[in-house]
Amino acid sequence: MHDIRLIRDDPAAFDAALAKRGLAPLSAEVLSIDERARALTTEVQAVLARRNEASKAIGAAKARRDDPTDLMAEVATLKERLPVLEAEQKAVAAALIDRLATIPNLPADDVPKGKDESDNVELKRWGTPRAFDFVPKEHADLGPALGMDFETGARLSGARFTFLRGGMARLHRALAQFMLDRHVEGNGYVECNPPVLVGDAAMYGTDKLPKFADDSFKTTDGRWLIPTSEVSLTASVADRILGDLAEPMRMTAHTLCFRSEAGAAGRDTRGFIRQHQFEKVELVTVCRPDDSDAEHERMTACAEGVLEALDLPYRRLLLCTGDMGFGARRTYDLEVWLPGQDAWREISSCSTTGDFQARRMNARFRPEGEKGTRFVHTLNGSGLAVGRTLVAVLENYQQADGSVAVPAVLQPYMGGVDRLSPR
Incomplete structure (x- = not known):
């Protein structure tokens, strides 16, 4: 398994090492999946934070005897959206792991390049x-x-x-x-x-x-x-x-x-x-x-x-x-x-x-x-x-x-x- 952080830090070096094995560049494909996975993680965290914030606001509104209807509707929407996002996040994270698992190890610097x-x-x-x-x-x-x-x-x-x-x-x-x-x-x-x-x-x-x-x-x-x-x-x-x-x-x-x-x-x-x-x-x-x-x-x-x-x-x-x-x-x-x-x-x-x-x-x-x-x-x-x-x-x-x-x-x-x- 490859360290995704190393691919993020130096995608050109990753592709150059794969080229020694006779493989086409893969960093762009891997980083595209990684970017989507990280974006979904950020979105899930944002939805969770807003749901918690809105839930607290509902309690505060009720204490002030304000109408919490809009807040309650927002929380309901967030609750419906969260499982969908989490499922997509899990699927994309798994896809990243699966893709990394099919890429061979990178050769050491002293390994000669060759076909067979x-x-x-x-x-x-x-x-x-x-x-x-x-x-x-x-x-x-x-x-x-x-x-x-x-x-x-x-x-x-x-x-x-x-x-x-x-x-x-x-x-x-x-x-x-x-x-x-x-x-x-x-x-x-x-x-x-x-x-x-x-x-x-x-x-x-x-x-x-x-x-x-x-x-x-x-x-x-x-x-x-x-x-x-x-x-x-x-x-x-x-x-x-x-x-x-x-x-x-x-x-x-x-x-x-x-x-x-x-x-x-x-x-x-x-x-x-x-x-x-x-x-x-x-x-x-x-x-x-x-x-x-x-x-x-x-x-x-x-x-x-x-x-x-x-x-x-x-x-x-x-x-x-x-x-x-x-x-x-x-x-x-x-x-x-x-x-x-x-x-x-x-x-x-x-x-x-x-x-x-x-x-x-x-x-x-x-x-x-x-x-x-x-x-x-x-x-x-x-x-x-x-x-x-x-x-x-x-x-x-x-x-x-x-x-x-x-x-x-x-x-x-x-x-x-x-x-x-x-x-």
Whole structure:
């Protein structure tokens, strides 16, 4: 949500920031609605004041034994007019909020302008892709013999569902446990176990509604299946006034996630990359505005640390305005190397939203020594997507005989098993 006061103060700067996202100027439209809303507020206040004034005058006239008929008629007219004005005021105020809610976040100054992913900027690379003495397979070809059962998943639930068996299922679980332990014990995040069903307010507050309604699943009783635990974790501070927030609030969770992928029809239909049901270890930070840029770097480094511990080559990208998400102010994508596909593929996305989400869900903090409150800043990132990390392990650790070596850091979580072999 945008601060209407900033648009009033500098509409040209607002339109210039939208232009970086490739959007037409919107300040005039927004300010027109705002002007009408403020005019109605002034009119309602004037009518209320005149009604009170006239009501007192009626009492005074009666005390003087003057005729109050004209005053009584005026009060009756004002009483009839007031509900109409108040209803219009409420409708226009709601229209302003609705319009602001559909405008994406403004990009940070250092975000490059661009049309699509081809304009993203590579900031770093880590690791050296492995040199194979055989032609590496894609995980979709390698996985079935190791327990990645696409056929049963599709038979049970349809396309984009997978049934994991045996060592494959255990390796998937080991990855999630390893990530959680690393983030909690090494990176200072508080482990959470939030609901995966949430109401409209949680989805709206984290900017998933109304824009991404078609990409989400909804239950028959009106709840939403979370597309990521960012929703549950971030919304946990909705409508709250936190304390001084001297230290950032850092949360992590491993949950099921659900996406209908309506906006990704035809993409990655083969394999385990893009599923309707998947698991993710999420990182969320709630902090003071002055801390958010440093937290963005820290969060991204925490996600990178998982890839480095697994010895998976990756690169960090700064997304351009045309590839950045609706609610993001700045986003770093981490892409892991997949030798079977001979390509870099996204495995984590870490974003700072500024106060964009906080305004939508009214999350504030009270600085020490100050009477007033301020909106917090929120950040979110994948630390990592568990399924995609499983894919990366399969492709990078595959052997010529079709087996897959288990990374050393995962072997304690696998009961000492060091290899998955074809069944």
